[in-house]
Amino acid sequence: MSDNDIGERVKKIVVEHLGVEEGKVTDSASFIDDLGADSLDTVELVMAFEEEFGCEIPDDAAEKIVTVKDAVNFIQEHAA
Amino acid sequence: MRRVVVTGLGLVTPLGCGVPAVWDRLVAGQSGIRSIQSFDVSDLPAKVAGQVPRGETSEGNYNPDDFVAPKDQRKLDEFIVYGLVAAQQAVEDSGWKPDDEEALERTGVMIGSGIGGLQTIYEGALTVHERGPRRLSPFFIPSSLINLVSGHVSIKYGFRGPNHSVVTACSTGAHAIGDASRLIGLGDADVMVAGGAEAAVCRVGIAGFSAARALSTGFNDTPERASRPWDKGRDGFVMGEGAGIVVLEELEHAKQRGAHIYGEVVGYGMSGDAYHITAPAEDGNGGYRAMRNALRSAGLDPEKIGYVNAHGTSTPKGDEIELGAVKQLFADHAYKLRMSSTKSAIGHLLGAAGAVEAIFSILALKHGIAPPTLNLDDPSPGCGDVNLVPYKAQEFEAEYALSNSFGFGGTNASLVVAAYH
Numbered sequence: 061m062s063d064n065d066i067g068e069r070v071k072k073i074v075v076e077h078l079g080v081e082e083g084k085v086t087d088s089a090s091f092i093d094d095l096g097a098d099s100l101d102t103v104e105l106v107m108a109f110e111e112e113f114g115c116e117i118p119d120d121a122a123e124k125i126v127t128v129k130d131a132v133n134f135i136q137e138h139a140a
Numbered sequence: 141m142r143r144v145v146v147t148g149l150g151l152v153t154p155l156g157c158g159v160p161a162v163w164d165r166l167v168a169g170q171s172g173i174r175s176i177q178s179f180d181v182s183d184l185p186a187k188v189a190g191q192v193p194r195g196e197t198s199e200g201n202y203n204p205d206d207f208v209a210p211k212d213q214r215k216l217d218e219f220i221v222y223g224l225v226a227a228q229q230a231v232e233d234s235g236w237k238p239d240d241e242e243a244l245e246r247t248g249v250m251i252g253s254g255i256g257g258l259q260t261i262y263e264g265a266l267t268v269h270e271r272g273p274r275r276l277s278p279f280f281i282p283s284s285l286i287n288l289v290s291g292h293v294s295i296k297y298g299f300r301g302p303n304h305s306v307v308t309a310c311s312t313g314a315h316a317i318g319d320a321s322r323l324i325g326l327g328d329a330d331v332m333v334a335g336g337a338e339a340a341v342c343r344v345g346i347a348g349f350s351a352a353r354a355l356s357t358g359f360n361d362t363p364e365r366a367s368r369p370w371d372k373g374r375d376g377f378v379m380g381e382g383a384g385i386v387v388l389e390e391l392e393h394a395k396q397r398g399a400h401i402y403g404e405v406v407g408y409g410m411s412g413d414a415y416h417i418t419a420p421a422e423d424g425n426g427g428y429r430a431m432r433n434a435l436r437s438a439g440l441d442p443e444k445i446g447y448v449n450a451h452g453t454s455t456p457k458g459d460e461i462e463l464g465a466v467k468q469l470f471a472d473h474a475y476k477l478r479m480s481s482t483k484s485a486i487g488h489l490l491g492a493a494g495a496v497e498a499i500f501s502i503l504a505l506k507h508g509i510a511p512p513t514l515n516l517d518d519p520s521p522g523c524g525d526v527n528l529v530p531y532k533a534q535e536f537e538a539e540y541a542l543s544n545s546f547g548f549g550g551t552n553a554s555l556v557v558a559a560y561h
Contacts, residue, residue, distance in 0.1 A: 079211025100215075103278040111275075 066113070066139070070131050073108045077101065087129040102126075113139045141325035145560060147399040148234025148387030149499050150226035150335075152202060154190030154380050154486045158229060161200020163503050165485075166511045167533045171364035172486045173378055179343050186355035188363035189341045190380030190487030192222070215279040216292070217257030219383075222492075223289035223337030224296070226383035227251065231297060234387035235399060236331055246330040248301030249290040250320040251337060251385060252312040254491030254547070257284030259342040289337050289383075301329040307491075309547030310451075312336045313384055314494030314555050318408035320388050330393045335385035335495035346379060352418055355379065356454065367488075368515035369452035369481035370459045370523040377453040380487030384495030403502040404558040406540070407438025413550025420458050420546060424465035427451070427544060430552035431469050434542060438556040442470045445477055445556070446538020447510050449501045451546045452481025453488050462544065463523055478536055480529035484514035494545035498555050501541040505559040510534045 071085045080095050091097040091105060106122045109115075109131055115138050117125070125131050151158065154172025155165040165172075172190045181187040195201030204213055207225045216224075227249075231237075238244050264280045282288055287305030294303050302323055306316040313336030320334035349355050356376040359366035367378040394401055410433060413426035420426060435442060448466060452459055459481075467474045482500050489496055504510055516530040527534075543555045 077211070079209060100278040100282075107275065107277070116274075 066135050067128070067132050069112055070109065070128055070135070073112060074105065074128060077105055077108060085128060088127055090127050092126065109135065115139045142327065143391035144321040144324045144388050144405045145391050145394050146386050146402045146405065146502055147389045147394050148230040148236065149402060149502070150229030150233065150383070150385040151496060151499060152192055152222045152226045153382040153384070153489065153496055154192060156193060156200040157197060157202040157225065158200050159233070159499070166482060166500065167509055169512050169514060169532060170485065171514055172380070173363045173366055175360070175363050176341070181346070184343070184346050185350045185357045186346055186379070187360040188356070188366050188378060189346070190378060190489070191341055192382050215283060217260040217283045218339035219253050219257060219337045220283070220289050220292060222339055222381065222383040223251050223385065224292055226335065226337065226385040227293045227333055230385045230387050231333060234389070236387060236389070244298050245300045247299040248303060248320070248323065248329040248332045249293045249299055250302065250304040250306065250316050250323070250332055250334045251289040251293060252306030252308070252316045252491055253286045253289065253337050254307070254309045254312050255338065255340045255345070256286040258340045258345050260284045262342065262344045293333055299333065302332070306336070308551045308553070309549055310488065310490050310493055311545040311547035311551045311553040312491035312494060313496065314498060314543065314545035314553035315410070317386060317388070317405065317495055317498050318410070318553055318555055321405040321408060324388055324390050330390045332388045333385060334388055335383065336492040337383035338490045338492040339381045340490060341379050341381045349379060354418070354455065365515050367454045367484045368517070369450065369454045369484050369513055370463065370519050370528055371516050372518045372520050374454045374456060374459065377455055377483070378487035380483070380489040382489050382496065383492050384489070384499050386495065386499060401560045403505055403560050405555060406558045407434040407440065407556030409433025409435070409437060409554045411552045413552065415550050418548050420461050421550070422461065424461040424468070426550055426552045427462050427546055428465040428469055430554040431465065431542060431544065434554035434556045440540060440556065443473045444540045445470070445473070445542050446536055447501065447504050447541040448477060448479040449497045449504070449541065449543040450479055450481045451544040452513070453483055454481070458546070460520055460522060462546070463526060467526070474526055478510040478527050478529050478534060480510055480513040482511050484512070484516070494543065494553060497545070498543045498557065501543040501555070502557050505538065505541050505557065508535055508537055510536050
């Protein structure tokens with residue numbers, strides 16, 4: 061998987077779950093500060109990433125995923 | 141106690157979405173009972189229900205997207221969405237839009253449900269069973285909890301007064317309006333958004349009430365004939381869904397801001413059967429005492445009541461027991477008043493029923509029209525001598541109406557509402 065491919069899939073999930081405009085979902089956008097997510101939304105997002113990429117994201121790692129880029133990096137390193 | 145009036149109404153029912161459409165269709169004698177199409181009923185004994193008709197809001201049908209953003213609907217069980225839609229109608233209807241802290245703190249919410257997020261709980265159990273606990277949504281619990289209608293309404297409008305929720309099965313809606321009125325009467329709040337919401341028309345809901353042998357199963361091919369209170373051919377209730385929500389307000393508060401006043405909540409009575417988990421006490425003493433207590437709290441003689449909106453679910457036992465209690469309480473006047481069951485048109489909305497029917501009672505007084513009991517082709521013995529408003533709505537004049545709600549567990553509530561001039 062290329063970074064690009066993962067990035068697009070992550071952004072698509074973020075757009076769907078948070079109901080935000082695609083243009084706002086930049087690499088550095090923070091789910092909570094910039095995209096209006098609350099703590100439960102971020103839990104659901106992480107679950108959706110796990111589902112999409114077939115990987116498990118432990119709670120301590122999930123806490124550190126606060127932007128699109130964080131998610132892409134984690135998935136790049138851990139995805140099957 | 142301070143006087144409590146009704147200044148806003150909201151309805152989501154099997155006859156439509158919005159008070160004008162629902163009332164017009166109800167008075168016209170239409171039925172909201174249909175064959176269930178939204179899920180598989182092939183292995184269920186009951187195949188009909190009152191489901192909320194989806195369509196254009198402007199045509200009096202239900203389009204939740206006009207009220208709640210689709211991304212938020214995903215996190216809410218349907219009963220919460222119904223509650224939010226009806227609450228928005230009621231709040232907008234009332235014109236109550238406080239922005240100062242004091243007023244927001246004097247405005248509370250009490251919206252209940254009989255069962256809560258049944259479909260969500262069903263799906264959540266399947267998820268845990270089939271895919272493990274890690275796949276369960278973080279919104280599973282807040283989507284299922286009964287008091288989350290009250291929670292969401294308070295968050296949406298910033299209403300920071302009493303935040304409460306009633307759970308008394310099919311008496312929920314009536315208890316919510318009665319209890320919220322008491323809170324205003326006693327001074328805990330000046331305004332309360334109150335009522336009930338229910339969305340239990342789903343496979344596990346139908347299966348559960350079927351197992352309890354409570355539902356009609358003999359009219360699967362003619363759904364609009366299935367709910368037939370007091371008729372000889374009745375064979376159980378028909379499940380319904382939706383929400384009924386009112387804005388209740390202290391009288392002087394409403395007058396000061398020039399609010400439109402629909403009517404007044406003047407009486408509230410409660411009782412317990414202490415008899416059986418699903419069957420009403422044979423002699424109807426639970427319903428009798430709830431009605432008597434409601435009249436007592438209103439300080440009214442029974443002769444003042446012109447219309448009774450019955451609990452009347454279309455079950456073989458309950459309908460006659462309720463009518464017997466009415467005859468006992470009202471004596472000769474039972475043969476002069478009008479009494480109908482609007483469940484004949486919308487089915488049984490469980491926790492929402494009492495609130496929807498209180499709204500119908502208020503509208504009946506306001507418009508001077510008693511909505512009909514559909515399908516009353518051949519009244520059961522002892523049911524033919526009271527004016528049960530068969531088939532067609534009737535004009536009448538009265539100042540007071542009474543609405544009954546009786547729930548599993550033997551919990552009974554009666555409300556007395558008055559016209560306001």
